[in-house]
Amino acid sequence: MRRNLGIALAVLLIGGVIAVIFFGGPGAAGTPTTSVRGVIGSEKSEFFRDPDVGKALAAKGFTVKTETSGSWAMDQLALKDYDFAFPGSSEPAQEIEAAAGVKGAQTAKPFFSPLVVIARANAAKVLADGGLVKMSGKNSGTLLMGPYLKAAGEDRTWQQLPGSAAYPELTGTMFIKTTDPTTSNSGALFIAATSNIANNGTVVSDDAGIARTTPLLRKLISVQGALEPSTDDPFRAFISGSGEPLILAYESQVASLLIQKQAGGGTDDMVVLYPDTTVNSLHTFVPLGDKARELGTLLATDPRLRELAVRHGFRPQEGVAEFTAATAPYAGYLNPGLTGIRQVGAPTVKVLMALAARAKGQGDTP
Numbered sequence: 481m482r483r484n485l486g487i488a489l490a491v492l493l494i495g496g497v498i499a500v501i502f503f504g505g506p507g508a509a510g511t512p513t514t515s516v517r518g519v520i521g522s523e524k525s526e527f528f529r530d531p532d533v534g535k536a537l538a539a540k541g542f543t544v545k546t547e548t549s550g551s552w553a554m555d556q557l558a559l560k561d562y563d564f565a566f567p568g569s570s571e572p573a574q575e576i577e578a579a580a581g582v583k584g585a586q587t588a589k590p591f592f593s594p595l596v597v598i599a600r601a602n603a604a605k606v607l608a609d610g611g612l613v614k615m616s617g618k619n620s621g622t623l624l625m626g627p628y629l630k631a632a633g634e635d636r637t638w639q640q641l642p643g644s645a646a647y648p649e650l651t652g653t654m655f656i657k658t659t660d661p662t663t664s665n666s667g668a669l670f671i672a673a674t675s676n677i678a679n680n681g682t683v684v685s686d687d688a689g690i691a692r693t694t695p696l697l698r699k700l701i702s703v704q705g706a707l708e709p710s711t712d713d714p715f716r717a718f719i720s721g722s723g724e725p726l727i728l729a730y731e732s733q734v735a736s737l738l739i740q741k742q743a744g745g746g747t748d749d750m751v752v753l754y755p756d757t758t759v760n761s762l763h764t765f766v767p768l769g770d771k772a773r774e775l776g777t778l779l780a781t782d783p784r785l786r787e788l789a790v791r792h793g794f795r796p797q798e799g800v801a802e803f804t805a806a807t808a809p810y811a812g813y814l815n816p817g818l819t820g821i822r823q824v825g826a827p828t829v830k831v832l833m834a835l836a837a838r839a840k841g842q843g844d845t846p
Contacts, residue, residue, distance in 0.1 A: 588776030735793030
């Protein structure tokens with residue numbers, strides 16, 4: 481009896497140890513685990529939910545729990561409740577540092593993603609016939625921002641574009657569906673890029689520039705109606721076959737879809753357009769305390785985590801070769817070298833937020 485009881489207890493003890501390891505006990509080879517909690521942009525939620533990412537982090541001694549928020553709304557959160565924030569660009573990261581009282585924190589920029597506009601094939605053809613898009617293949621092209629913004633400023637409708645009569649689903653004012661520029665990173669960066677073009681190719685830096693660009697920015701935003709707080713829902717709607725014919729998204733969302741073959745038939749009718757003038761989204765990790773300080777560096781430098789970032793469509797810093805190799809089978813959709821794309825700087829946080837507010841009809845009237 482005693483022998484049987486001892487065996488049973490040993491089995492239970494072994495089972496208990498296995499359960500602890502499986503549910504977040506010590507990492508590989510007994511590495512002590514540090515549990516951290518962070519707030520991230522929704523475009524990174526699939527990355528952190530990936531079980532392989534969890535295993536790679538655990539192997540380095542981290543268990544990571546995340547919540548999502550619009551990047552530009554993070555500074556309004558109770559940041560003391562988090563160990564790190566991970567917005568979609570460096571601009572909101574500055575506001576987060578100030579709000580959390582960690583100015584000069586050891587931030588990291590593990591990966592980035594260009595903005596793209598995804599279009600229905602019929603919409604892309606009409607835009608190309610109208611001189612607003614230059615196609616580079618069946619499923620890829622370049623959005624010519626100068627001609628596009630001229631058309632938007634004139635309130636051009638789809639029906640006014642050559643060849644649109646063949647596609648009755650293309651009706652009403654032509655516009656790109658964006659996110660809310662006052663809370664969402666992609667929407668704010670779209671405003672940054674378009675304001676540069678509207679300001680004669682220079683970064684808006686003063687009240688005169690704000691006043692000069694506001695009328696166009698307001699048209700770009702007001703025509704959309706209700707604005708989403710993040711890129712996730714509009715992107716999913718597009719892939720499911722609903723939503724608007726032109727959607728602002730991150731390249732990472734498209735690349736992840738292609739690499740992981742999640743799309744089914746959802747990509748057959750998709751054309752990926754790279755704006756010829758853009759502001760890249762440099763995802764910036766902000767440690768809010770000592771616990772997460774090493775995590776940002778780990779995300780940027782660990783080979784396995786860089787590999788997984790690419791699997792989710794992100795471009796690791798100095799990782800053109802990594803991204804190009806992983807997306808080679810989908811070169812018909814993507815522009816790995818960002819050929820023909822002009823990268824411009826973003827306005828200061830103060831100016832960009834003023835532009836976003838004006839675009840929504842808030843703030844002083846110019």
